[in-house]
Amino acid sequence: MNSALDxxxxxxxxxxxxxxxxxxxxxxxxQQAIKERFLASLNGxxxxxxxxxxxFGDGKSHLLHSLRVLAxxxxxxxxxxxxxxxxxxxxxxxxxxxxxxxxxxxxxTGKALAELSATSNRTAIADLRIWARDSEISxxxxxxxxxxxxTQDDELRADIxxxx
Numbered sequence: 001m002n003s004a005l006d007x008x009x010x011x012x013x014x015x016x017x018x019x020x021x022x023x024x025x026x027x028x029x030x031q032q033a034i035k036e037r038f039l040a041s042l043n044g045x046x047x048x049x050x051x052x053x054x055x056f057g058d059g060k061s062h063l064l065h066s067l068r069v070l071a072x073x074x075x076x077x078x079x080x081x082x083x084x085x086x087x088x089x090x091x092x093x094x095x096x097x098x099x100x101x102x103x104x105x106x107x108x109t110g111k112a113l114a115e116l117s118a119t120s121n122r123t124a125i126a127d128l129r130i131w132a133r134d135s136e137i138s139x140x141x142x143x144x145x146x147x148x149x150x151t152q153d154d155e156l157r158a159d160i161x162x163x164x
Contacts, residue, residue: 006026009023010023019065020065021069024065034067079103129149
């Protein structure tokens, strides 16, 4: 625990039944096998995708939140997407938009994409451009990336990030 505020947040999260970062850091998870597989995948060990399945109230949200906190502690950008009527699994554009909008970057506040792009160096943007060229990504993305890199207009850059 870092402070009385973290303690209070933990208590309130437990009282409401909604996992918070403070509660997850304090309690961890009892799902050690899943945690170990997840940490191994963060360290580059290839494995099978993790599927979390359980009954209502069995701790799925707590486990997923715990894994998110672990990934952020290791420096990874994370995002949580809830699949449902507003974000159907078959609609890649909506799912991708949800991923970007929900992304969190360790040590940053605000939308991760905007935060990271504001502080990224020219090499990182050039690397992203090379990746976009070599992958089978849409021409529209590559064009917007070129405009983003070339412009100094912050409003246009914000519009481009929102479009991504």
